[in-house]
Every structure is written in structure tokens, then in C-alpha cells.
Amino acid sequence: MNVSKPQTIDDAVLFLTEHPDAKIVAGGTDLLPRINQKLEEHAELCYIDDLPEMCEVRAEQDGSIFVGASIRLAEVAEIKILTKYTGFLQAASKVASPQIRNQATIGGNILQENRCMYFNNQVPWSDVNHCFKWGGKQCFQYKNSKECVALFQSDVAPVLISFGAKAVIRGSEGIREMPVKDLYMQAGLKNLAHNDILLGVKLPPLFKTEYSAYVRKTIRGSFDFPLVSCAVRVCVDANIIKDSRVVFGAAGVMPAELHMSNEVFIGRKIEDLPLLADELQPAVSKIIAPFQDTRINAAVRKDMAKEIFIKAIAQICQGN
Amino acid sequence: MDKQMAEVKIKINGREYRDRIPSDMMLIDYLRKYRLLTGTKKACGAGECGSCTVLLNGKPIYSCITLAIQASGKTVETIEGLSDGDELHPIQEAYLDAGAVQCGYCTPGFIMSTKALLNKVSHPDEKCIKEALAGNICRCTGYHQIIDAVKLASEKMDQEADINER
Numbered sequence: 001m002n003v004s005k006p007q008t009i010d011d012a013v014l015f016l017t018e019h020p021d022a023k024i025v026a027g028g029t030d031l032l033p034r035i036n037q038k039l040e041e042h043a044e045l046c047y048i049d050d051l052p053e054m055c056e057v058r059a060e061q062d063g064s065i066f067v068g069a070s071i072r073l074a075e076v077a078e079i080k081i082l083t084k085y086t087g088f089l090q091a092a093s094k095v096a097s098p099q100i101r102n103q104a105t106i107g108g109n110i111l112q113e114n115r116c117m118y119f120n121n122q123v124p125w126s127d128v129n130h131c132f133k134w135g136g137k138q139c140f141q142y143k144n145s146k147e148c149v150a151l152f153q154s155d156v157a158p159v160l161i162s163f164g165a166k167a168v169i170r171g172s173e174g175i176r177e178m179p180v181k182d183l184y185m186q187a188g189l190k191n192l193a194h195n196d197i198l199l200g201v202k203l204p205p206l207f208k209t210e211y212s213a214y215v216r217k218t219i220r221g222s223f224d225f226p227l228v229s230c231a232v233r234v235c236v237d238a239n240i241i242k243d244s245r246v247v248f249g250a251a252g253v254m255p256a257e258l259h260m261s262n263e264v265f266i267g268r269k270i271e272d273l274p275l276l277a278d279e280l281q282p283a284v285s286k287i288i289a290p291f292q293d294t295r296i297n298a299a300v301r302k303d304m305a306k307e308i309f310i311k312a313i314a315q316i317c318q319g320n
Numbered sequence: 321m322d323k324q325m326a327e328v329k330i331k332i333n334g335r336e337y338r339d340r341i342p343s344d345m346m347l348i349d350y351l352r353k354y355r356l357l358t359g360t361k362k363a364c365g366a367g368e369c370g371s372c373t374v375l376l377n378g379k380p381i382y383s384c385i386t387l388a389i390q391a392s393g394k395t396v397e398t399i400e401g402l403s404d405g406d407e408l409h410p411i412q413e414a415y416l417d418a419g420a421v422q423c424g425y426c427t428p429g430f431i432m433s434t435k436a437l438l439n440k441v442s443h444p445d446e447k448c449i450k451e452a453l454a455g456n457i458c459r460c461t462g463y464h465q466i467i468d469a470v471k472l473a474s475e476k477m478d479q480e481a482d483i484n485e486r
Binding site: 001002003004005025028029032033036037045047049074096097098099100102103221222223 | 323324326343344346365366367368370373376379380381382384385386387389390433436451452454455456
């Protein structure tokens with residue numbers, strides 16, 4: 001394996017255009033373990049960690065905040081202009097372990113590969129009976145599935161989606177923006193060309209009064225992937241809910257949004273939030289994919305989603 | 321395809337080294353094979369156990385999932401950088417005194433995580449210690465002794481600072 005280190009973002013895009021097999025690496029905490037475990041093989045890596053465009057955090061003229069893709073998860077807590085994006089801070093502080101957070105980047109977290117026990121835990125028969133992730137034509141998770149259904153595990157992405165954040169992407173035709181939500185496609189694929197580089201994310205300005213929370217369920221207190229996670233954001237004016245967004249992580253192949261939340265929440269008083277959340281519980285259960293792994297089964301995952309949704313709402317009410 | 325080589329310039333335990341290494345070499349392999357600093361241990365290779373923890377620019381990271389070129393131009397501290405000749409660092413002494421070392425394979429990683437914590441917070445409470453050591457796994461001690469060792473190390477470093485002030 002060869003690792004090349006382009007010196008500028010232009011060089012990096014050019015390098016990726018000329019080397020269609022090269023894989024991007026920055027923090028490396030998602031990709032390098034898979035390479036070490038021989039789950040993946042790459043002839044070429046393109047190392048783009050310390051390009052200046054991707055290392056900055058700045059307030060834009062329209063009030064939004066640009067956070068570079070190379071910002072480390074551990075650094076998020078130290079950035080003053082982000083202190084009111086509570087959910088974002090909570091999510092970044094919960095990822096894996098201190099060592100991983102010192103090394104892993106925001107960009108890498110939201111673009112991390114989906115995980116499945118039949119791939120990442122390397123079951124004994126995976127060498128002969130290949131699943132989709134191994135380049136085969138079957139899925140051990142859902143027997144009749146026509147594509148990979150590995151679980152989306154990012155902690156940061158659900159929160160960014162709840163804030164309506166945009167991904168800033170540098171491609172061969174210049175810089176473009178798209179909602180973070182649109183990065184994700186079926187079968188764990190990302191809506192990016194091979195030579196697209198995620199420069200960072202843009203968080204929109206905060207509403208005058210708004211509350212956000214991120215709650216996740218894990219087997220261990222730390223150093224674990226979420227079994228299921230929930231990001232909630234509620235905008236309030238004069239005690240009346242004006243806007244809301246509820247997004248679940250580890251709910252399927254991509255983050256799942258509870259679109260019904262606005263129908264139920266908007267125009268109601270913030271004090272009524274816990275009662276209104278109870279009404280939404282059956283809807284929460286429906287959007288969680290029945291995914292089973294070595295940790296929990298499908299039914300428990302749905303129950304846990306309801307539980308953490310209620311917990312996140314409780315946090316929002318406490319913040320109020 | 322020929323193996324691509326890369327130049328690295330890394331300051332390890334206060335001394336600067338320049339080397340020409342394979343571009344895909346992991347930091348742990350560079351430390352162990354090129355610099356013969358075998359105190360840092362390699363175990364899972366997947367960033368799951370913490371035995372390969374070293375400090376990169378003062379912050380703990382897993383050297384088994386870090387490319388050596390990622391450390392180029394930065395400073396690295398390993399377990400070898402702690403003791404002064406035959407004299408152990410207060411953290412190392414505390415680990416021995418508290419019985420926090422059994423097979424010892426995870427110890428260099430734990431000690432480096434402890435060093436990073438005590439550099440930042442001189443008197444951490446138990447919650448803080450547990451959070452700082454969450455990325456290291458020990459299958460022998462059961463962690464209680466390790467937490468005791470961190471508390472003891474914090475006291476020992478205080479005493480040392482007092483002596484130095486006098």
C-alpha cells in the first residue's frame with residue numbers, strides 16, 4: 001500500500017481524479033483498523049489531514065458556522081462559538097474513547113463506513129461465503145435483501161441533520177453545498193464522487209431560543225458504538241414550539257428522521273413536550289429498522305429508541 | 321508497484337529523528353522497528369484495546385491505527401520518555417506501589433493515558449479518571465488498582481513539585 005500526501009486541496013482533487021482506486025484517509029480511525037484486520041485492501045491512500053481549508057472554524061457573514069472536516073472530535077468542546085450547539089457537543093464527546101476522539105475527525109465521523117457483525121466481526125465463513133460488503137451477492141442480516149443493510153453508526157451525523165447542517169464539498173468543478181442528510185444513500189453508499197472531498201460542515205445560525213440534545217444507548221458506558229441514538233432539536237418563541245427536528249442514528253442504513261414531530265409539536269407549548277412525545281412513541285418504533293447484531297435483537301432496539309427519545313425530550317425540558 | 325517511501329521528521333521523547341520509511345508504515349511499527357522503542361506494545365491493531373497508546377503533541381492516541389507520516393512534524397512521547405535513567409517516573413512508581421501491574425502488557429498504554437490526564441488535571445476525581453482511561457483495557461487487575469494508582473501518582477507528583485519548589 002502506498003500513501004500519498006498532496007500538499008494542497010487542488011493537488012488532492014487532481015490526485016484522486018488521476019488515481020480512481022485511491023482511498024481518502026485523514027484521522028484514519030475508521031479505515032486503518034479495517035486495513036489492519038485485512039477486511040479491506042487498498043493499493044493507494046490519499047492522506048489529506050492537515051490541509052488549511054479543512055482545519056478552520058469560522059463564523060460566516062450569514063451567521064452560520066463553518067467547521068472544517070479535519071477538526072478533531074475532542075476539539076469540538078474547546079471551540080467557543082459552538083457552545084450553544086448543545087447536541088453537537090454532546091455527540092462529539094460520546095464517540096468511542098479519548099484516544100479516538102483526539103485522532104478522529106468530524107468529516108471522518110460523518111462519512112464512516114456502516115458496520116455489521118458479519119463483516120466487522122469477521123465470522124469464520126466470511127472468506128468462503130461472501131456478503132455484499134465482501135463483494136459477494138448475499139446478506140446474512142436479511143436473507144432476501146438485494147443490498148447491504150449494515151448499520152449506520154455515526155454519532156455526529158444525526159445531530160448535524162437535526163440542526164439542518166450543510167456539507168461543503170470540493171469537487172473537480174469547484175465548491176458546492178448539500179444538506180448533510182443528502183450525503184447518505186441506500187446500502188451505506190455516500191452521495192459523493194470519487195474525487196469529491198468534504199471540506200467541512202456549515203451549521204446554520206441558531207434560532208433565538210432553541211434547545212438540542214443527543215442521547216444514545218450503548219452496552220458499555222464509553223468506548224462503544226451506539227445501539228441506537230437520538231438527536232432532538234426544538235426551536236421556541238414565547239413558550240410556543242416553532243420548529244423541531246428528531247433524527248435517529250443506528251436506526252438502519254442511514255440516519256432516520258421522525259418527520260411526524262413537526263405535525264405534533266408545532267404551535268404547542270414547550271411544557272407539553274413530554275406528553276406530546278408520548279404520542280409519538282409508536283411512530284418512533286416504526287422508523288427503526290429491525291436490525292439484529294451480537295449485542296441486541298430487533299425488538300429491543302425499537303424499545304430502546306423509544307426510551308432514548310423520551311430521555312432526549314426530558315433533557316430539552318430541563319434545558320428550558 | 322514499488323513501495324513508496326516517505327520522509328518523516330518526528331521528535332520522540334525530546335530528540336528529533338529523520339527517517340526514510342515506507343509510506344504506509346504505522347506509527348507503532350516505526351517506533352518499535354526503526355527507533356527500537358519496544359516499550360509501546362502492539363495488540364489488537366484496530367484501536368480497541370489501548371496498549372499502543374502514545375502521546376502525539378501531548379494528547380493520547382492509538383499508535384497502531386496512526387500512520388507514521390501522520391506524526392511527521394509533531395512530537396511523540398512514549399513510555400521510554402518517562403523514566404530518568406534507572407529512576408522511575410512518579411506515575412510508574414505509583415502503578416507498582418498500588419499493585420496496578422500484573423501481566424504488564426497494557427501498562428505502558430495506561431501510564432501514557434495517565435500522563436496525559438495528569439498534565440491536564442493535577443487532581444482528578446474518580447469520574448474524571450475513569451473517563452480518561454476509558455480507551456484502555458486491562459484483563460488482569462480489574463481496574464480498581466489502576467484508579468488507585470492514578471490517585472497515588474497525582475499525590476506523588478505533588479510531593480515532587482513541592483520538593484522542587486524548595
